[in-house]
Amino acid sequence: MELLKRIFTTLVTIFASVSSVNAKEHHYTSCALSENPYSSPQPYSPRQHSTSCPGRAHRHTSGSSGSSSDQSCRNNNNVAAAKARFYGHGVTTSYGEMCYHDNSLVSASLEALIQHLVPTVDYYPDRSYVFTFLLSSRLFLPPYELMTRVCHLCVEQQRSGDALLDKIRFREVAPKLVQLLTEWTETFPYDFRDERMMRCLKDMTLHVARGDEVTMQQMTQRLIKRLSALGQYEEAVAALNVVAMERPASLKSKQASAQRSDVLSVCDDPFVLAQQLTHIELDRLSFIGPEEFIQTFAMKDPLENHKGFFRKRKTSNLEAYVSWFNRLSYLVATEICMPMKKKHRARIIEFFIDVAQECFNIGNFNSLMAIITGMNMSPVARLKKTWNKVNTDKFEILEHQMDPSSNFSNYRTALRGATQRSETAHSSQEKIVIPFFSLLIKDIYFLNEGCASRLPNGHINFEKLWELAKQVSEFLVWRQVVCPFDRERRILQYLVTTPIFTEDELHLASYESEGPENNMEKDSRRSLRSSLLHRENRT
Incomplete structure (x- = not known):
């Protein structure tokens, strides 16, 4: 009985601790991520969101698939006008490997979506896009692989062949990369239970240390605190479950x-x-x-x-x-x-x-x-x-x-x-x-099963990802x-x-x-x- 009391006290303490962590996360969500679907008090709709600077997604590094250049992106308006197709009152437009309908992203290649996540000095992805893609990208590649590719692209884009110039350029983009990593660790902290993710995060900390060392340390501390609370919670719940497995009084009488x-x-x-x-x-x-x-x-x-x-x-x-x-x-x-x-x-x-x-x-x-x-x-x-x-x-x-x-x-x-x-x-x-949870899971399951993740042309069906994000973002509002x-x-x-x-x-x-x-x-x-x-x- 004394052991049970200690376990239960530990569990209550963890819940209180996480409530404090969540309060900080929710403040971050409402301030820094005001465009995120789950931070808006209004029902989230994929049609309400576009990805900023559509042509931006097709500025590839020499090592990535596709060969669109900055110049071709700047000249894309004429090409886009020629490719525009009208369906009812909506307009569907293609920009290289990304397709938009009424300014909302509806499909793209995986490479273009990853590139669109990579910040530059004068570009940061729309926050609703960040949430949606980080949420559903795991359908196509593991989180550690996505993080590795994003960080690699961010570093490679600053290379000019001059070491001193490279440092200056990376220092300029570092705050936006830190912002992206912060959104990732705050919204999807459990991804970082994989030591490969933590290694990648540590590597990026070394890259940006000169510019945003304090911010990176604070971000890492919040992440570790959340993961520690999760581990304690899981252990306490497991211990309580062992106690609960005891049988009631004998039915012999x-x-x-x-x-x-x-x-x-x-x-x-x-x-x-x-x-x-x-x-x-x-x-x-x-x-x-x-x-x-x-x-x-x-x-x-x-x-x-x-x-x-x-x-x-x-x-x-x-x-x-x-x-x-x-x-x-x-x-x-x-x-x-x-x-x-x-x-x-x-x-x-x-x-x-x-x-x-x-x-x-x-x-x-x-x-x-x-x-x-x-x-x-x-x-x-x-x-x-x-x-x-x-x-x-x-x-x-x-x-x-x-x-x-x-x-x-x-x-x-x-x-x-x-x-x-x-x-x-x-x-x-x-x-x-507090929703009827099994039905919420069923809704998300049938949404996933009822819509193809990839289109016949090999593009990812981003309209489906918007809808998945809508369902999950409602849950996040309730969870707060x-x-x-x-x-x-x-x-x-x-x-x-x-x-x-x-x-x-x-x-x-x-x-x-x-x-x-x-x-x-x-x-x-x-x-x-x-x-x-x-x-x-x-x-």
Whole structure:
């Protein structure tokens, strides 16, 4: 128990530390990255963004593919006019290897996109482009390879053959390269868990040290602090999961099960429990990197399992958050199936209905859906005598809100309402929007699967990348919110560590609460008793 308290205290401290780091990141986002999609209070649209100086992307170094020169870029206007094609009211224009529609980038070669990311003395890429390309480039090449190529191009572009002149030219472009690296480390810090990325960052620090040494040091310190907090978080969550894997009281007797404390003994106020659930949701959301949504589809790096390189799953925090949803669903079902008395079970059902309602009011749709899922699990749904003692009107309204028909149209309407409330919020509580996370992942998955990443001409479909960035940028806005409610450590600890039943144990607990109604259920109870008793005796 003492170990558990230390683990839980460590976890709470990490969350508080990261909230401080996030506050600094959010300040940076709102100030330095005001053009970034996720820093705007308005819904992000790819049509609202163009990449600055379209012809700029085709000024290649002699070592890169394509041979467009500065002069050809300056003379591109006449060529572009000749190539312009009209579709309805829009204009599609090609600049070498980049294609625009109504001034928004829609497709380009990978080489042109990489070149377009490289800053010069008089050019810096549009920040919405930086976010979009850094997010989705991992579909085409690993982050360390992109960083290596960008830094190499930036250095090579300053070479003139005169060592002294080269130093002067690089000193002039260094601040913009530092700005790009800062955006990268602030928005996608988890990329730098790969030691190849850190080596590249260290190399660039040596290059720019004379000009922006302090800025680079500050950037590196913030990055290390974030990665350290991530490592501590993952270790603490893993330790809590080990504790949570302990089984509840033995099912060999209902009397033994009844000795277990339940949620009502820990918290009997639905509003307070909903607040604590919101703490857990926002805490765990804060550790999900935006790239994790895209990393799911990315090509496997052949060197990923090489000795010395970071080998953790690149979507581990996203997966941990989905696991939390499953845990909450099973916790709700366990709490309902555990009590001996029908009246007590009915009271717990009504309590969780009230908690779900409060989650809806707060804007915590993920906990809301987890509670509904737990209450609809078959071991709970079959407790007809218990449900007969419950007023289900409020629950039916909540189920209607989260009805999956028409692609969750009711929920999507409620989510839009919560988002609009958040955009005009006057208090921290009104800013809270916690989406039904599994559906968000599904939306991004089908967007990726439903649109080709490459076009027939070999270009990358940048319209798809804009849409992926739109989906992920909305998540980043929601992730920024700091939970305004007071922490109740005893309740939080109960929610994340109290033992829960497996599916088989839930079914048996349900049969013990309300006996089998037919021969199939009788056979199921007999089989479950035998297998679970055998398992308990073995352990």
